[in-house]
Amino acid sequence: MTLVSAEPQRSDRRELRRARREAQLVDAALECISALGLRDTTVQDVAARADMAVGSISQYFESKELLFTAVLRQLSEEFEAAWRRGLEEAGGDPAARLRRFVECYFEPGICQRKNVAVWFAFWGEVKARPKYRAVCAGYDRLHDEVLESLCRELIVAGRYDSMDPRGMAKIIASTCHGLWLELLTGSDGLKRGELAALARACLAALFPRHALTLAAAGPDLGA
Amino acid sequence: MTLVSAEPQRSDRRELRRARREAQLVDAALECISALGLRDTTVQDVAARADMAVGSISQYFESKELLFTAVLRQLSEEFEAAWRRGLEEAGGDPAARLRRFVECYFEPGICQRKNVAVWFAFWGEVKARPKYRAVCAGYDRLHDEVLESLCRELIVAGRYDSMDPRGMAKIIASTCHGLWLELLTGSDGLKRGELAALARACLAALFPRHALTLAAAGPDLGA
Amino acid sequence: MTLVSAEPQRSDRRELRRARREAQLVDAALECISALGLRDTTVQDVAARADMAVGSISQYFESKELLFTAVLRQLSEEFEAAWRRGLEEAGGDPAARLRRFVECYFEPGICQRKNVAVWFAFWGEVKARPKYRAVCAGYDRLHDEVLESLCRELIVAGRYDSMDPRGMAKIIASTCHGLWLELLTGSDGLKRGELAALARACLAALFPRHALTLAAAGPDLGA
Amino acid sequence: MTLVSAEPQRSDRRELRRARREAQLVDAALECISALGLRDTTVQDVAARADMAVGSISQYFESKELLFTAVLRQLSEEFEAAWRRGLEEAGGDPAARLRRFVECYFEPGICQRKNVAVWFAFWGEVKARPKYRAVCAGYDRLHDEVLESLCRELIVAGRYDSMDPRGMAKIIASTCHGLWLELLTGSDGLKRGELAALARACLAALFPRHALTLAAAGPDLGA
């Protein structure tokens, strides 16, 4: 082993450690925001939950606000990764693809009260803090485009000639977001599975000729 | 005019003044929350916007937090009043009633970026502050029951034998809430009228045999 | 009844009412100070206890601080009145007079936890607020002079040739004040009567040749 | 010096610094209370006098009120340390011990206008704030017990058969407390030494057979 090769190795270890601690902070922030709200989450809370010192936060994030946007970004990325994975697994049938896309909203890794609480916490500040908007913008655009094209495929496939794919996409996304809200405010205690079923029912209604495919539950989502 | 009648008049004036100033504060708070977010709205902000002294706030509300819940309550009440009025005007046709109910979400008095921002601000804190949940609980229950029974009427009228009114109601409410979110985060700049159209489209899809009635725009909503 | 005589009558009634309300405020302030402390007594507290409006206070006292000095003055006057009365009733025997003077500290009207708490509240601020000192100064001087001359009489009468009346007076007054403190901090729950007995014991020790007279309890003080 | 010993050293330094700053605050608070009164001492005052930032106070004390009780505790401890030391030095003669115990009240370190003002400031709030009572309770009990047993020793030694040690102790403590008050309100400007002489005179009167020992001034107290 030479010095030349040892150097990079060291710095790799550093890099790894750095990344791990950063993630630790983001996770801790997410949990704090979910539990305490965006308003009442202090850096001391986050540091405590991450088992780190307050001072360390500034080594990874310039400010509390930037830590928060990192949380939002992680949330966005996780969701994007989820539906990308979903689409990859969904095969070629347009209806199955759309169903799968929508089901990603209600996947176990995505649709937790904790996560949803944080989504709404950020949406609640979106008007006041354009920064948050900016973080989501890219993710949202892609999401919207993909959903729209999924709708378009289905419209073509099903010869729903008069339908507007963009409007359908809006309706579908809105319904999913609205169903998330049920997790936070709903008194019926609807579970992920039930929300997914409602979303599928909506899809089926929107594309009645594909109702059978659209309304069928995926194998693992009932869990 | 006798002394007997004069006495109450005095205290009536007081009462009136009190109510006016209280409303002033709630309005100011709503505007601040909408503009600055729940997080960054200070009592000073509210007082300044209401053209009152900070100390006056505590004359009308025990704490800032209680002023905020009053804002939420007002929002809830305005919305309830809107759909009650809507239903009264809608006549007896079940489809027309449902359409009208949903359209209330997008009435000019209800569906303003300002108001919607505040709704989401509260929803964003709902997990952290059960108090907010408690404020809405009653309004929500009634809303849900009425919407569910509107769906049930329509199901019966249309002989959609296999449909579940509660699930339909959830889907519809969720879609409307999700469409509100478009006002805050949407990059397409959808207007109230367009959102209403999308909501009607969803309704029409859910109850296809009443599509004609459900999808028709009300006369005044295009405004 | 003529107008001439009616006028003064009217203004007498006014004067009376005024005095009554003023006293009401002073009493209320005393009770508040005793219960809440000088620090936490607000004008709103006083007004509430006096069943008057806050605004009325400023009709009788220029400021809260002046109301407080009125309380201190009343306390001082009541005490002075007590020992003046005591001396009047005590007759001519020097020892009996001194005993009686000291007993006034422990009279029912003077030696209440309530009153004593207020005395100490003022003493606690005396260094910071010379105003309070000024209020008491006159009363204190007279008190000290009288006590000193009582001691002197007794010294002469008893031929305690080497004794210093001024020092005796200081000791006696100090002991009485210190015994008051027992009412506030003492864990033994000593009552007025017991405190008076201790004070008499001290007197007896200081003037042993008059011990019999000095240590004898007055008829009504055992109560 | 090994690493093993270095570790504790580090944390020792921390501990030391902490203790020093805490003491700094308590001292500053004591001076503020003495100068401004309990009522008008603000955390800003204390911080300024301690040359620290306001925020630092809450790093050492949960609240202003707890800082104040720390002041009271320090006062109590200093006094207790003083009379413990005094008794150790006093030797075995009961009369000398009692004299010495009482003289501690008027030691230079104890009997300063500053300290006494603070004692009275707390006593003035004792009825309103039982917390203060609680702080002193333990110290007081011990003080009272020791004083009582000193009196008992002397009673036995002097064959004052009919005397009650507890009552004597109360009288003595009360006299000392009352003499302290002279420092605050007295117009004669009595000095520590004169107060001590009065206290000794009282002792001598109470235990006439030990008058010679009790009334003799200690060598250093005249200063």
Added chain:
DNA sequence: AATGAATGAGGGTTCATTCAT
């Protein structure tokens, strides 16, 4: 004369950020 709503300066406390260790 009496009221109590209105005021806003000033209080204690919190907490994002900095920086010496």
Added chain:
DNA sequence: CATGAATGAACCCTCATTCAT
């Protein structure tokens, strides 16, 4: 790098005073 003590601006709230009724 990691730490957490130190900082002080800014928060919410209290309350003595004023003043229109």
